Amino acid sequence: MGATVTSRVLDLLGAFDSDHRRLTLSDLARRAGLPLATAHRLVGELTRWGALTRLATGEYVIGRRLWDLGLLSPVQSGLRQAASPFLHDLYGATLATVHLAVRDGGEALYVDRLAGHVSVPVVSKIGSRLPLHATGVGKVLLAYAPEDVRTEALGRLTRVTPYTITQPALLTDQLRRVRTAGFATTGEEMSLGACSVAVPVRGEADRVVAALGIVVPDLRREQARLVSALQVAARGIGRTLASAQRN
């Protein structure tokens, strides 16, 4: 059995997810697989430290101190921070939804997302994960991913909309074009009424570290302009990232 105290504490924290943001003590104990008395003691200590907060209702939620800690993660303090002003510039120029994503295993992890009320509604949220084959940023990340990740991803091309690409050969071809052209596009492959363009963000040694994308209702007219805007921003992010490296 995994009976270290640390693992129990982590199990308690792991009991929280996006569908379970508020949990009662009993729920926590159940989900973490711990006896109530044990959970009670550990949760108490976590709460005292600020890792959890207890609401007036008695439910527990993730505390401010953990939020703080998360901000220190390199995803946030490196990439996201470097990118932030560029994303806002992009948003200001286009008023479209802007996305910044990294590859997390076989999925695209959305590190940042800007959207106003004017923008096309999309499913993504900060911290959410979406399939690589059906999104603009995903295609970019996939195009530059290591061989094994790519073959693995091509093996399970789940259909999301009628326009989602589910034929491996077709996608392989597209990915090749992404690499030569330097940008990827999608047309209603993830959500109907939403098209996207995305470009790679290159860090040290020209390695692709992230993808930068934009979602618009229609692509035909604007594509060239959007690609240039994205590429300018991506370069800027890369440069900022490089100079921030040596702190």
Next chain:
Amino acid sequence: MGATVTSRVLDLLGAFDSDHRRLTLSDLARRAGLPLATAHRLVGELTRWGALTRLATGEYVIGRRLWDLGLLSPVQSGLRQAASPFLHDLYGATLATVHLAVRDGGEALYVDRLAGHVSVPVVSKIGSRLPLHATGVGKVLLAYAPEDVRTEALGRLTRVTPYTITQPALLTDQLRRVRTAGFATTGEEMSLGACSVAVPVRGEADRVVAALGIVVPDLRREQARLVSALQVAARGIGRTLASAQRN
């Protein structure tokens, strides 16, 4: 002595702060006040779970999983998420730096910040804390804070720039005006060349839960327009927050 395993684990996590985002095992042990062998074991477990990540250099950083967890905090998933589109609308309309802050004890905690390259450069960062008396959002939060917090804050009005207000009587007067007018302003009180306007965000039962502010180089001409824009956005956030409450 505080010798619970949980406290040791938390001490290790607490060893990270904005000036110490990457730590070697020895640093971690030192900062957490733990013997090396103990730190080694605990850090190993944290890393296996994903709370920490080990870089190629051997240093440890906060891991993606903790970043994820932080996103579940109510600050993020409630307030920030509700506010996000409004902040972007505001940014799109003004291209100025937009701030969303809550009161955390005697300081203003910046929950979100939008700034492009065009915007006035300012010190704040997401997750950073600034004094309540010298910023627009801070003054709003202070104006609506409980009595004891206010007197406590009035007791230590540290000077930041030549324009910072350091006389309790003057600030008290300003705060009264904030409550009647419904907005606060600053003029180079935190950083030279930066002025700000801020309004309260009201949640359930009209309680002030946050402050929404904007930073511009000069205030005189635009003030009225900015205040209305801010108030519209603040109302919108409040409404979104209320409807998200009952999920």
Next chain:
DNA sequence: ACTTGCCTTCCACTGAGCGGAAAGCGAGGC
């Protein structure tokens, strides 16, 4: 008044955790 589902406190047993010590592992310096 009884039931059900929460939360909290208590306390005696015990094995998970402790940490000093020693060995490994590189990167400079000479």
Next chain:
DNA sequence: GCCTCGCTTTCCGCTCAGTGGAAGGCAAGT
């Protein structure tokens, strides 16, 4: 090459922090 210095990793026997069943309290529903 050899030595040193700072960091990391592994080992192992003692012991105290952690455990969790049990019992009690509290609030809401029937």
